[in-house]
Amino acid sequence: MTNIKKPKVNKSKADKKIINRTDINKPSYESDVIEKDLCTLLTKEWLASAAKISGMIIRERKIKAFVILWVLVFSFGAHLPRNLASMKRKYEKESKTKLADSSWYERFTPELAEFLKLCVIHVIEQLALEQNKVLNEKLTNFKDVLIQDSTIIRLHKSLAKKYPAARSKTVAAGVKVGMLISAVANGPKTIGIYPERTSEIATLRIGPWIKDRILLIDLGFYKHLLFSRIIQYEGSFVSRLKGNVNPIIIDAYNTCTVNNIDVKGKHLNEILPQLKGEVLDVEVEIPFKRPNYNGKSKTRMDSERFRLVAIYNVDEEKYHIYLTNISPDVLIPEDIAKLYGARWDIELAFKELKSRYDLDVVNTTKPHTIEAYIWISILTLLISRRIYNIVRKYSPKEKIVRYTQLRWSTIFTENADAQLTLILRYCGVKRTFETVMNVYQSQALDPHVNRERFRAEWWS
Numbered sequence: 001m002t003n004i005k006k007p008k009v010n011k012s013k014a015d016k017k018i019i020n021r022t023d024i025n026k027p028s029y030e031s032d033v034i035e036k037d038l039c040t041l042l043t044k045e046w047l048a049s050a051a052k053i054s055g056m057i058i059r060e061r062k063i064k065a066f067v068i069l070w071v072l073v074f075s076f077g078a079h080l081p082r083n084l085a086s087m088k089r090k091y092e093k094e095s096k097t098k099l100a101d102s103s104w105y106e107r108f109t110p111e112l113a114e115f116l117k118l119c120v121i122h123v124i125e126q127l128a129l130e131q132n133k134v135l136n137e138k139l140t141n142f143k144d145v146l147i148q149d150s151t152i153i154r155l156h157k158s159l160a161k162k163y164p165a166a167r168s169k170t171v172a173a174g175v176k177v178g179m180l181i182s183a184v185a186n187g188p189k190t191i192g193i194y195p196e197r198t199s200e201i202a203t204l205r206i207g208p209w210i211k212d213r214i215l216l217i218d219l220g221f222y223k224h225l226l227f228s229r230i231i232q233y234e235g236s237f238v239s240r241l242k243g244n245v246n247p248i249i250i251d252a253y254n255t256c257t258v259n260n261i262d263v264k265g266k267h268l269n270e271i272l273p274q275l276k277g278e279v280l281d282v283e284v285e286i287p288f289k290r291p292n293y294n295g296k297s298k299t300r301m302d303s304e305r306f307r308l309v310a311i312y313n314v315d316e317e318k319y320h321i322y323l324t325n326i327s328p329d330v331l332i333p334e335d336i337a338k339l340y341g342a343r344w345d346i347e348l349a350f351k352e353l354k355s356r357y358d359l360d361v362v363n364t365t366k367p368h369t370i371e372a373y374i375w376i377s378i379l380t381l382l383i384s385r386r387i388y389n390i391v392r393k394y395s396p397k398e399k400i401v402r403y404t405q406l407r408w409s410t411i412f413t414e415n416a417d418a419q420l421t422l423i424l425r426y427c428g429v430k431r432t433f434e435t436v437m438n439v440y441q442s443q444a445l446d447p448h449v450n451r452e453r454f455r456a457e458w459w460s
Contacts, residue, residue: 033394034387034419035426041126041386042069042119044427050122054115066427069119073380074420110368116375123382124188132186132389138331142236143212145183145339147346148204148221150176151354152196153374156365163367166197177359177374178203181346187385188349191378193371201226210235214326216343224288228304231325238340241308241321247284250305253328254281272310272319280310280319281333309333348405353381356409384412387419 044066051057051065092098135142155163155173165172174196182189192203200220206229215230217239230237249263249271263271263282271280283305290302309322311333322336331339353359359377362370388408392400424430 032422032426034390035423037390038383038386038423039426041123042066046122047119050118051115054118055111056109056115065115067424067429070420070423070427072116072376073383074416074423108366108369108372110371113368113371113375116372116379120191120375120379120382123379123386124190127185127187127382127386128182128189130389131184132392133184135184138335139214141212141330142214143184145214145216145342146189146210147181147183147216147343148178149181149218149343149346149350150178150194150200150203150220151350151359152176153360153362155362155370158365159367159370163195164197175370175374176203177378179346179349180204181349183342183345186389187382188378193374206230206233206235208233214238214339216340218343224286224304225290227306227323227325228288228290228302231304236324236326238322238324238326238336240340241323245286247286247306247308249282249308250285251283252281253283253307254279254333268308268310268321275310275312275319277312279312279333280308281328282308284308284323309336311337349381352384352406352409353377356413357381357384384409387412 047065047069048057057063057065135145139145152174153176154165155175157171157173159173160171163173163175165174176194176196176198178192178194178200179188180190181187194203200218201223204221204226206226210230211234214236215238217226217237219240219242222239222242227237227239246267246269248267249265252263261271261274263280268284284307285303285305287301287303289299292298292300307324307326307328309324310319311322312318313320320337322340324336326336350359357377357380359374362373364370364373388403388405391408392403395403
């Protein structure tokens with residue numbers, strides 16, 4: 001056979017620059033950067049302490065707090081089969097430990113739910129200390145933009161007495177998960193679990209924390225007293241105006257050129273039909289009832305002045321009307337509408353929780369297990385966002401905007417099993433062939449020892 005020599009290709013300096021161009025501005029990172037970060041966020045020592053405080057683990061033997069946490073997050077929470085038997089097999093395979101059924105099933109108690117809740121609170125507190133996203137330059141005077149909303153999880157109808165559904169013609173049960181999302185932290189700031197019949201307004205408590213922050217409010221939370229309290233605590237808000245509210249206009253921030261309309265002293269409903277698609281930016285006064293704590297009467301009438309912005313929506317052929325206390329010098333009317341549109345972020349968070357982390361897949365009638373399921377899904381979301389922030393950090397700046405949240409959640413769930421192996425290996429727990437074989441041999445056994453098997457008489 002004749003040896004054919006390949007001609008040498010002399011690469012020019014320009015060619016070399018093109019070849020190496022992919023490495024430009026690409027940050028370097030350690031191979032275990034994700035595992036190191038997660039184990040710093042939730043250390044083995046902190047998890048062991050939380051397990052004891054919650055009462056989940058009194059004496060740590062076969063069940064390890066850090067192993068059960070990561071197994072729940074990266075298997076149960078990441079869209080895999082939601083039953084205790086499959087989780088038990090996953091735990092044994094990853095931890096190299098054989099468990100009795102009672103040892104595992106007895107862990108799903110109110111104490112486990114409390115342990116997971118402590119983990120969620122701890123992670124939220126840690127994420128709140130970091131700035132994962134930067135606000136627009138128009139919002140430089142604000143510390144954060146917050147979005148409040150809630151979603152309903154349907155439960156088995158046998159739980160109707162404990163968790164009665166709202167507005168249901170048949171026997172039904174459900175719980176409400178309320179969430180406050182932070183734009184800067186890129187994740188939940190507060191989370192609560194309530195009976196479905198709990199009103200939206202009862203899930204939001206305004207206090208000093210709202211100072212220098214903007215709250216985007218859904219109509220379910222619409223209440224003039226709430227808006228007044230936000231102003232009292234030096235916070236800001238943007239809300240849609242409720243349809244039955246017809247405030248009186250006190251002053252105008254812009255001039256309506258059509259027909260030279262004079263808006264001062266008139267009610268909103270008088271003005272809207274005359275605008276012909278023009279933007280309305282005015283100051284309005286709205287009366288409302290305020291609780292009276294002097295013992296003389298339960299309530300007293302009060303009023304507050306707000307900024308009202310009305311922008312015509314061509315697609316819907318009607319005005320979208322917003323109420324806020326943000327000055328026209330900070331945000332023009334179009335900015336107010338666009339900022340309120342950012343509420344879609346919390347809708348995406350709920351979609352991610354349900355479609356990726358099975359928030360609404362609750363196949364049990366035990367209240368404490370239901371609560372544990374919910375906290376696992378939320379904790380999985382938080383861990384997913386944590387890894388997402390790391391991936392963005394080590395990616396080229398021009399590509400960061402292309403890492404969309406829902407696409408990321410799909411990739412996260414697809415690789416959760418591999419990530420579980422990596423993080424447990426980082427913690428000193430390595431999966432081996434012997435471990436897997438032991439799981440096969442123990443878990444493949446039918447637990448019904450005395451059951452007759454009709455084929456055993458002929459072949460086995």
